[in-house]
Amino acid sequence: MGEYRKSGKGRVDHSEAVRFSFDGKSYEGLRGDTVASALMANGVHLLGRSFKYHRPRGAVGVGFEEPNALVTVRRGKGRMTPNLRATALEIYNGMEVTSQNRWPNLNFDIGAFNNTFSAFFPAGFYNKTFMWPKSFWDKVYEPFIRNMAGLGPAPTEPDPDVYASTYAHCDVLIVGAGPAGLAAAIAASKKDQRVVLVDENTELGGSLLGATGATIDGKPSEAWLAKTIKDLDKAQNVTVMTRTSAIGFYHDNFVALSERLTDHVPSLKPGQSREKLHRMRAGRVILAQGAIERPLVFNGNDRPGVMLASAAQTYINRYGVGVGKNIACFTAHDSAYQAVFDLADSNIRVAAIVDARKELAADILAQAQSRGIDVITNAVISKTGGKNRIKSIEVYSPDTGTKRQVNCDALLMSGGWTPSLHLWSHSKGSIKWDAATKVYLPDQANENCVCIGACNGDFGIKTALNAGSKAAGGRKSYKVEEADFGQGQIFDQLPNYIAPQKTKAFVDFQNDVTDKDIKLAVREGFKSIEHVKRYTTNGMATDQGKTSNLNALEIASKALGKDAPQVGLTTFRPPYTPTTFGAICGYRTDDLFEVTRKTPIDPWAESQGAVFEPVGIWRRAWYFPKPGEDMHAAVARECKATRDSLGIFDASTLGKIEVVGPDAAKFMNIMYTNPWSKLGVGACRYGLMLREDGYIYDDGVVGRLAEDRFHVTTTTGGAPRVYRHMEDYLQTEFPELEVWLTSTTEQWSVIALNGPNARKLIEPFVEGIDLSPESFPHMAVREGKICGVPTRLFRVSFSGELGFEVNVPAHFGKYVWETLFEAGQKYDITPYGTETMHVLRAEKGFIIVGQDTDGTVTPHDAGMSWIVSKKKKDFVGKRSLQRSDLVAEGRKHLIGLLTDDPNVVLEEGAQIVTDPNQPIPMDMLGHVTSSYWSEALGRSIAMALVRDGFNRMDEELYIPMPGGVNHKAKVVKPMFYDPKGERLNVL
Amino acid sequence: MFLIHCPHCQEDRPEIEFAYAGEAHIVRPGPEQQDAMSDAEWSEFMFIRDNVRGEHCERWWHANGCNMFFNAVRNTVSDKFIKTYKIGHKRPSASQIQKWKDAANG
């Protein structure tokens, strides 16, 4: 047992020792201890080094508000969590804890030279210094900053843990289980409603765990708490969740709750979830988050052993740990006295209480005197001594100028209390400045939500209990005997005889921001607290300034000569407390990270060793390499086989929309640039869709199956947006049209057969369709059967070869594919992927929307004026096409490029210029959109968007590449293969 | 995450079921009107939006629900929906919006 442990005291289990290690050294704590309480029981206060100056630091707080005591916990491969607060971390047997931000070790740290030279690290130091030359950023400044300033190291191995998540609902959600939250839960439990009570701590009780001695309804507060916990446990309609942080409050009472399930458990079971994120929708939210004590800002206030008075009080009462053997206290609030008395009553010597205020209530003074405690009013601490732990304070009385040294091994401080408005502010509840206590308090609620107890500025147990009961619709008036919470005074500036440049008074411990930094920011012209915050980084650390924001505001508003409300308050943003990425990702990792859409034919492609590529969220076969083939060889073979004989391609991902109804043709006329009324039943037509701004949005082949039925296809990636686009116009602009839209993408498997032998292959399998060219011409659709299953058979071609697209109900897709593939062996049938499909279409100059167009390309720019109806009165995009910018000369046009060297395949995205020797930055004409090796032509081909391209036919342009290579290419029409389209007519 | 009342489903449903669809009550001019409009007027229709601070009429789509587009009045400062209503209803007047607010506040 540690020498600072008080035998039998506190809520820890004195009969159960727990061994853990800190920086490799073994320590003993008790069941119920945190890392901080167990180390303090062993007299260890030095827990880490500060962010910027590497100053030795110990715990300032006792829970989740802790700014200093950040540690790393390792538990085997992949399980390493940095930046955990030692004050909120439960110990278990075998736990491995290490300190952070020190090298080579915690007691001697080389980085502490930052401290010696700290005059060089004022506010905005990084902004001012690490600016120039730019080349220094990567090689000098960034590594320097990363090495010298920082938190714990990021884990490098994959996280083996599972993180759960769930949606949940309740009528009343209560956040915080101190007296206010508990009383609210008890009152709420008496009504017919689902109640959820959450608290980030290990156990319920809140401030009752740290401050003992009150009686509630005639019972000691511990007994009342025990009974209340039992009552809530019995209530069927109440769910109590401990170790659960409410991390964010979103619209309409949607609260994210992060529950820690295994971080305190010594042995992990396989598959057990480490954390669980509850997405809770609550009818009503009761916020009982309490208040956080404010540090005092004085020279040397960051030495290990200097901590909040309430923290020290909790260490003794909850953990049975004395934070020192000879303590001192520096306060400006009455509440600190009770903390000191609790320590004194546990036989800890009190060297002195220094009170910055001039006057002190007589009864408090009397209580101190009865314990023989020396109280020095109207005094401040001007400096502190001690290296890795505080050893002494210098008490300075500004009125008399006297100084006095007092030895101590711990210093309690209290600058008053800050109500916790984090979740309230997330919910967009407004706040108001309370001039009397110099704090912000909740004002108008924006959600069905209320703040009660200390977070509403209502201090004291009785006040909190009664507010809790009332908030939940109860009427209970609690009988409480408790020490008066008292009052305090807020100081924007504590007097000191030492020149400011020789002092270090920290405001934000975690980011090493001092009062001087804030004043400097104001002097340099920052007037809003949001700017001061960003310039000094005050409140920007992982604790979001829980202990520092109001002190910073006080100092800034004084320096600006304005009232605090005029300076503002920084915005609180979720998460309330640092949260693991695991909890946020939940199950969505690895295979579940994103949905992968696969076609019914995908398993066949996989069995054939296809290489896949993602297209949107689809997984598509990219190419089918044979042993020893690289991509280039495979694609060349696939292209050749298709043009020579027969290729088979899975086109199932094509978007499909069924447009049905008496006004279907009218609707198609609106949605596409070309006319549809006269398209015969059984005929197909290529359709081009624009946005209202006149730019190409999508394209695809459309077949008319009946007067009132169109089978529309879209690009693979465009299907959802095209469907939305159609629904939008139908519902909101043309509701009078009788048309129904159905997304049928996944209803059909589509097998594209291309090549001179395509017809011969399917002929024996087709029933009910005359395949002869006369009765089934190019661009036609027929319904019948193939391989015994129903089909919509399209005669279309995206390759320039004789082509069919066999649509069959999705679940027959693989069967029909396999049947055709087997029968195709005699034609050397060759499966091909998306790459070959792209090459074949590029050889024909067919565009890919989104590759050859980019949302700023009109039909004319793409060389497709022929598809824009001149006769139709209206279609989406029509008026925009007449805008002066869209008909202007000198727009970029889609043209073909043939390189001088036929073996050079240009890089897609490469920029194009007229003169490669012009000075940089060059005048860039456009860029290469598509570029491939064409096996059919024995040379490379490319398409490009080039300024005024149509008027540059046969002109020679240059494509300068990194390394000084300049490719030369000639502008041609983007039609490289079979320009007359004769290959479609093969018999 | 909002809870949004779909006027077609008559249910409060979570925001993930919906998609925002821009400002409401911007009527697409018919073909004759389009022809009569100057480029400046057309650009006004196409690109210029009010970006209201306060009560804003906007369109939502119940994409993963009933598939219907509908309109809503939402306060862009408080992020509160005041009312959702079907396409075809005319833009609510200030007094109508006030009535809805009064009714919501009991």
Ligand SMILES: [Zn+2]
């Ligand atoms: Zn709906």
